[in-house]
Amino acid sequence: MSEHLRGVVVSHGQVAQALIDAVRQITGTADDLVAVTNTDCGREGLLERLAAAVGDGPAVVFVDLPSGSCLQASLLYLKSHTRVAGVAGVNLAMLLDFVMHDDPAPEQAADRALATGGRSMRMLQRS
Numbered sequence: 001m002s003e004h005l006r007g008v009v010v011s012h013g014q015v016a017q018a019l020i021d022a023v024r025q026i027t028g029t030a031d032d033l034v035a036v037t038n039t040d041c042g043r044e045g046l047l048e049r050l051a052a053a054v055g056d057g058p059a060v061v062f063v064d065l066p067s068g069s070c071l072q073a074s075l076l077y078l079k080s081h082t083r084v085a086g087v088a089g090v091n092l093a094m095l096l097d098f099v100m101h102d103d104p105a106p107e108q109a110a111d112r113a114l115a116t117g118g119r120s121m122r123m124l125q126r127s
Helices: 015-027 043-054 069-079 092-100 106-119
Strands: 006-011 033-037 059-063 084-088
Touching (some): 033 043, 069 084, 092 106
Parallel strands (some): 006 059
């Protein structure tokens, strides 16, 4: 039996929790998602929060920006945890995709979430 895949959203401030709250409001569930904030901590503190949020099972780490302290801590964590995949530039569409699918492998879930998140972006056109 495979272990349940967890999504960990790492962000500056309360962005992660706001995204998870939106997922819960839209789908009725966000049990597979955990928020991690960098508020009031340095890199070591953020690494500890990330490790606690991921736990022992497989996970996908969704980072708010492709730079900054959240990305740096996540990259450090990923180097020594082979059962964890990462995506930078999280958006609501990719988190919705993540909770609506049950992937067996972190890499598979990360690839699909990244593709979904990219397809969800559009330039708005004036009528």
